[in-house]
Amino acid sequence: MGAMNGFMIEVDGTDVAVPDGSSLLTAVRAAGVELPSLCSDDRLSPAGSCRTCLVRAGGRIVAACVTPASPGMRVDTGSDDVVRLRRDAVEVIVSALPPRALADGGPGELAHVCRSLGIGPEAAQGAGGRGVDDSHPYVHLDRDLCIACGRCVRMCSEVQGTFALTLVGRGGDTVVAPGTGGPWIESDCVACGGCVDTCPTGAISQPGPARGLTSAFHPAEGQTRTTCGYCGVGCALDVVTRDGEVTAVLPARDGSVNRGHACVKGRFSHGFRTSPERLTRPLLRRDGVLEPAGWDEALAHVARGLRAAVDAGGPDAVAAISSARATNEENYLVQKFMRVVIGTNNVDNCSRLCHSPSAAGLTASFGLSGGTDTFDDVERADCLLVVGANPVEAHPVVGARLLRQVLRGARLVVADPRAVGLALHADVHLRPRPGTNVALFHGLAHVLLTEGLTDEEFLRERATGLPELTELLADYPPDRVADLTGVPAADLVAAARLYGGAGRPAIVYGLGVTEHLHGTDGVRSLANLAILRGAVGTDRGYGVNPLRGQNNVQG
Structure with missing residues (x-):
């Protein structure tokens, strides 16, 4: 292990190799053991505030997310008393939430943790009444579901660098809020969706059918890996679909460039698919007015125009400009068509100006x-x-x-x-x-x-x-x-x-x-x-x- 800059520890009797600088939570997960960790996200610095990832290490009960692993350490996650402590910690958190927090088998992280621990909706006894902020088109806040884990605040500061969120209030009244103090839409939020993706309870969510879905907790079926079609960064995204419709676009945790992050364009700007202004069939200009036409009619019209131009001025009377948003294969076909069918080298691409x-x-x-x-x-x-x-x-x-x-x-x-x-x-x-x-x-x-x-x-x-x-x-x-x-x-x-x-x-x-x-x-x-x-x-x-x-x- 020396060449790999790592060491061995023991988790529930199994030897596990972990890299230098690992936490016990990393080691436990490497051993295949699932622990709740409601204040922890691999993309963020650890906080250790929720105490739901308790384990026994070196004879002491510790929070796994903030405890460094060390060579030869023995970690116990499965003893009855340790399991009971973790369940108690989760139940205390859930008890302050309204019953709807666990209703209808939600897809979020807290719902998943409660199902794994056998904690039902009846454990949620909170009165609610703290209100919502639905002023933003992509990010909605339900204050009654906030457990003050701070993940959204750390995501906004550590990953996005916007510092738009903070925690306000004291004790059980602590809740996330825009740092500017007003409604979310008037805050410094850039709608990257990071807070939505890290929230374990759905307190911060995307409105509509994507509510509660995150890159870590979403249905395994109906998911397609793709690359963002906007700028040249190349973010890896997972498109979640249901009944043939896009439900959500989520940042891929294993994306080599974005590493579980996205921006407002890649995350939320897919509404154009269903926009009433989107063209779904060709338009043909008749008497100065664009009117819908069938594909056969439109293609025949274009072919006649190209043929007329070639007959009148030769092949070089025609030119084509393609786009860097198209694939290599599509651009290849454009130039092939122009050179073989039309007979000209008049082919250009918009990337010539920028690239x-x-x-x-x-x-x-x-x-x-x-x-x-x-x-x-x-x-x-x-x-x-x-x-x-x-x-x-x-x-x-x-x-x-x-x-x-x-x-x-x-x-x-x-x-x-x-x-x-x-x-x-x-x-x-x-x-x-x-x-x-x-x-x-x-x-x-x-x-x-x-x-x-x-x-x-x-x-x-x-x-x-x-x-x-x-x-x-x-x-x-x-x-x-x-x-x-x-x-x-x-x-x-x-x-x-x-x-x-x-x-x-x-x-x-x-x-x-x-x-x-x-x-x-x-x-x-x-x-x-x-x-x-x-x-x-x-x-x-x-x-x-x-x-x-x-x-x-x-x-």
């Missing part, structure tokens, strides 16, 4: 058209340079991960004309005039070179073109860059020193870099910063990473 500068720039610098590192790598950076991107809004799950890293102490440099999103948390915010990106990046590189903030060994052994770059950068001292970009020279130098002095810097950029006349040059000049620092392909940094605009841009 081709990245493909060209990154290929020229590194030989590959994609980012150099994973999001997991970027999240370990001690300095983030975020350029031309607003991931908090445009790529919310990644934005939340970057914000968490900043809140844990990573330094942050943001280059964006706007003061939005992560810029509000930046150590240095560079606000260049639109169109001056390349000059800004050259200015940063100039400082790295002149102040000796480069990796000379890396440049000597793994890079070419340094003399030419040095000659180019000589024309971009801070004062001249300040005149070109509007960024104060002191800010430019401060940003370069943060990036150049970091042990593991990472660059993240978005469409504010690529959607320019000189987008490719912008990507290449950004890549130069990582190369100068030796922060790509080494353990000394996490390279250059584009945030794609649509879900299949990279494809």
Whole structure:
């Protein structure tokens, strides 16, 4: 086990291997033993407040979620007195809830725990009457079902980084509430759905047929794994269906990128499927008015138009533009149709505007058209340079991960004309005039070179073109860059020193870099910063990473 950085403990007489830093709850679950843990969620820091995961370890009764496992420890979960203590803890919590909390065999975590312990609805004796908040379209609060476990508050702060929720009141009257004190709809909530997904009782829920469903507790049948169709982050989602209709879209706990989290778009924005404004059949324009038509009629009309255009002007009179929201296979068929059937190479894709500068720039610098590192790598950076991107809004799950890293102490440099999103948390915010990106990046590189903030060994052994770059950068001292970009020279130098002095810097950029006349040059000049620092392909940094605009841009 030494090579795996783990150790062995004994759970109910069975030896279990666990990684270093594991809690007893992790060890017990690794042994296949199910324990209630109403204040615990693997995505969150432990709290130990509900006392429903009690076990005996080292001769003492302890809460498994907050007790570290240690080599050779013996854990007892099944003794009658330990089981009785856990049941008593759950019954005390349930006793304060109204009977409807356990009615109708609900799908939530508390209902599941009560069923496993043989606790029926009659145990719920609370009077209720604390009211509801249904002001928000996606998140409803039933205060009578709140057990003040704090999971929603920790989810909002630790995972999403919004800090929109708090616990108010004292003792048995403690309940979750928006931090602003007013109705939920007026709070800072960004509707990521994290609080809904972690709530063990249904106190915070999604209205409609998805009420009570979470990524941990939902019907096994009628579930389809998919990838979010919005931005380019690639969140893994589970679509729950019933009778052919979408009931809920839940974040996948094992999603490699989102890790059990989602944003308002992926989580809740599936209502377009049933919108009365959705087109469900072709529309054909007759006498200036679009009218419904059958598929055969519509396809025949399009074919006649294409044939007429080719007859009149030749194959090159026709062009096609496809989308990065379509699959690779669909895009392949579009170009195949145009080249084989129509006979033209006039094929384009919307991603050429946003992606081709990245493909060209990154290929020229590194030989590959994609980012150099994973999001997991970027999240370990001690300095983030975020350029031309607003991931908090445009790529919310990644934005939340970057914000968490900043809140844990990573330094942050943001280059964006706007003061939005992560810029509000930046150590240095560079606000260049639109169109001056390349000059800004050259200015940063100039400082790295002149102040000796480069990796000379890396440049000597793994890079070419340094003399030419040095000659180019000589024309971009801070004062001249300040005149070109509007960024104060002191800010430019401060940003370069943060990036150049970091042990593991990472660059993240978005469409504010690529959607320019000189987008490719912008990507290449950004890549130069990582190369100068030796922060790509080494353990000394996490390279250059584009945030794609649509879900299949990279494809």
